Amino acid sequence: MLLPGPQNEAKAVDDVMRFIVGTDLILFALVIGAMLLFVFKYNKKRHPKAVSIHGNVPLEIIWTVIPVLLVLYMFYIGWKGYIQTRIVPKNAMTVKVTARQWNWQFQYENGKQADTLYLPQGQPIKFLMTSLDVIHGFFLPDFREKQDVLPDRVTYLVLYPENLGNFELTCSKYCGLHHALMYTRVIVEPPDKFLAWVNSGVKDTLALPDSSQVKTERAGL
Amino acid sequence: MSEIVGSKSETLSHGHDVHKHRDVQGAKLGMWLFLFTELLLFAGLFLVYATYRYFHPVQFHNAGLETHTLFGTINTMVLLTSSLTMVLSIGAMQRGKKWLAVTFLAGTILLGLIFLGIKYFEWTSEIREGLYPGSPALLNMSDGEILFWGLYYTMTGLHAVHVIVGMIILTFMLVFILTGTINQNDYIKLETAGLYWHLIDIIWIFLFPLFYLIN
Amino acid sequence: MADVAIPPNEAFANSYLKNHGKRKGILAWILSTDHKRIGILYMVSLFTFFTVGVILGVLMRLEMLVPGPAGKLFTAQEYNALFTLHGVIMIFLFVIPGIPATLGNFFLPIQIGAKDVAFPRLNLLSWYLYVTGSIIIIVSLFHNGLPDTGWTFYIPYSIRTGTDVTMAVFGVFILGFSSILTGLNFITTIHRLRAPGMGWFKMPLFVWALYATAWVQVIATPVLAITLLLIMVERIFSVGIFDPAKGGDPVLYQHLFWIYSHPAVYIMILPPMGVVSEIITTFSRRTVFGYKAIAISSLAIAFIGYLVWGHHMFVAGMSTTAQFVFSFLTFLVAVPSGIKVFNWVATMYKGSIDLKPPFLFVMAFIFLFCIGGLTGLLLGSVATDAQLHATYFVVGHFHYIIFGGGVFIFFGALHYWLPKMFGRMYSIKAANWALAIMFVGFNMLYFPMLVMGAEGMPRRYFAYLPKFETWQHISMVGSWVLVIGLIIMFANLLHGIFKGKVVGSNPWGGTTLEWTIASPPPPPENFEEIPVIVHEPYYHPEAIEVK
């Protein structure tokens, strides 16, 4: 059910997912198991005389407190997993994303424009996204990331592509007639191949930021 | 529009009931619940107002200077006075003074009419200045000012609709008093109609500083 | 309470189904202020729209026969209209009025020992508003093209599209008032008209659930009304409040929309929860486990449910603070629902369980509702929500809760109360078969959606990538199986209503007040004399009492 993730953050999200799905399965088995057991054991043929138990305060406290602790822990790991995807590394390369009905356009720091998203491997990317018409959704299923793209506002998303490959980019927020076709590819290439592509046909040349001193900070928008 | 049918039948559902014991409390409880829905209807608008004012404080200030504070103040007093005549009308009914109640109720309706008249002059003067949704003058202004005027017309407009609805309800009440359906022993209809009228007043009490007093 | 023997022929002769006033035929129904007749009116209209909604849903699945955009059954525009209508009809015309307007109207006054609701005419008016709103929505379809915004009417798309959103939105606005009036009527009824001796903690749990629901209806619906009104104002006068080009904020719209529409989920699920409590105790032949916990968790769900709307907007561009707060509160709302499930299962413990169709529906409910609720935890966590939001996973989760949870119990409630309402019984065997087929079809239809969503299939797509083809086809076949089950079930129920075997006043051995009066109940006052309540609602005299 889970996809192999091409980046660190995806693994963090997957960990959260695994924990919650695992807990879910246990709880589900307990509840459904108990129900089936009772239905079998206390069927009126086997158990003709019912016993009216009005409640059991200690038991009720236990099954209130344990779920509370469990969901608080889920909230905590979920939040921790999420907030680290919102931290923008200082050496992130900015890519401007413009969405319109019904295509994506990407602009690199040197002015290079494209409608397929080429990215260098191992380089943190910060997307600054805006829409020209209605709300769109910037969705990278393989990277477990998603952010709505709003008209007249800039939203951001951070990506750290670790593995080479060819991934999907789709629109997740319904945007009209060809919403389903608002679809393109993310192509992660080795840095030198990427640089050759990004510097072809434009005046300015783009060099990747120095990644020797990686410090992190919140996105300054 | 739904408000008319809503409140009317609210009170009507207690009609044709000449017994001594009616569920007066139940009727009032139902009416209060309906008032909450009206309150939350406007709360949505106040929330929009608060958000946009937070985003555009300066533009809201500038646009606020353009509204007619004098008209606003007079209208506030007119509506407050109409609330007074409303309770006086109920008070007169409680004491069995039918004609006094009729006079006060007619006064309330008249004050509602005066409120709408002043509103009419206010809006026409603003529209003459070119300040209405979609006007060329407004579209040249900043986002904050467009939003202010958009909210101004939407909120005071919706309030005015409520005033009209309230007046229609009160006119029915006037007829009921004259026909004797509302009398000293059974005036719950008048009372719930009064509650509705006061709610309209309360909403205006908040609209007034938010649109007319940002000086 | 013992089975009061009322001879069936006497009950039929003096039932609310016979016309007693001077009016005849259809007028005797559509002008009646008898809460039982209004309940039936709602039921007929609701299931008419449900049928339409189901057909639209099946057509949507049929569109998934081929993956790519070519060779489709419907064009993209038609598909967009399909899911909009499916959503609007199912949400606003079926599940939101749902159990409260139909069975709530019928049984709330009876269960609290009242002769009618507090405002009978207002009750009839709500039905007229419902019909008016529905007609306006249906008319909007044939006027200026089918609305294509999705049931959420998100701006700015909804103010830019050329289709007739204005009229559709106006229809929903009217429906909102119908819902509000039902809510305030129920609150007043429960406060004022309980029979002597029926304190708050002697009310049946169905009444508690309706009470909590009614508060949500009264407090949340007006916010939707104003939001929809603003869409209309924006489309007609272009004032700019919701137009980003003039400074309007699309995220603020989403706040306003979900301030209503999240609590609306609890309008849909609280009444079924109430029904589950009724059915479980009746067929377990014992009192409910943790009465107060269930009653209070109804209120708690309604209350916390009001604080969590933001989890629909985690990726919409909210502030980080809001994401934090809403995620935290969302996890808390899971707890009272969990408590209810535990209490229900514990109620089966040491019971004497009679596996009749209503109880089997409850078992199906617990199974499906648990899947729905537990998948909800993944959506409440911001990290996983960023992956799953707006995918098929959400569609699957939602249908597990609302269809698998809410609507299955609606059906279960029909099987439970049908003998009371019409004095006749359906075929038990056919009911069991229908449920089994529906259960299989349901899981075939929606479980693949959970899988596809986790793998990145976005919702509201008329075309999809070939890698999802197998799952899409399973889902499509599932929709057919489900429909076969539905047809068998409705045929069986209808046959039961008109031709079924005549039953007495208490075929299941229920303990709440409705089982003490004749089946079908007498008009219009329900009780010959107002009962005085002594016992707690689920007192089974034959069970061994344990304190």
Place this chain on the structure above:
Amino acid sequence: MESQETNVQTYSHDHAAESKHAEPIGYGTYILVWLALIALTALTAVVSGVNLAAFTVVVALVIALTKASLVVNIFMHIKFEDFIFKIFLSIAGFTLIVIFTLTFADVYFRR
């Protein structure tokens, strides 16, 4: 409608509620409240002319709230009603607070 009559008779506290009704509030009280409302309106209009910077809105809203509570309590009789009305009113008030606080959890911290 007759049904409601008999139902209501089963409630003892209803009669208490109705006896409360028998004693109408004096005209004088209403007129005093009205005078206070008019005075507060004049006050808020005058104060708005004074530059209080950030406090302008706060002062205006406090005065508006005072006026509203006068209307609710006296004109709308909440002060003299059963306790349940006050609970209902606080539920509505609480809802308002929730809506504003949680929406502003987003709006205020957005950038």
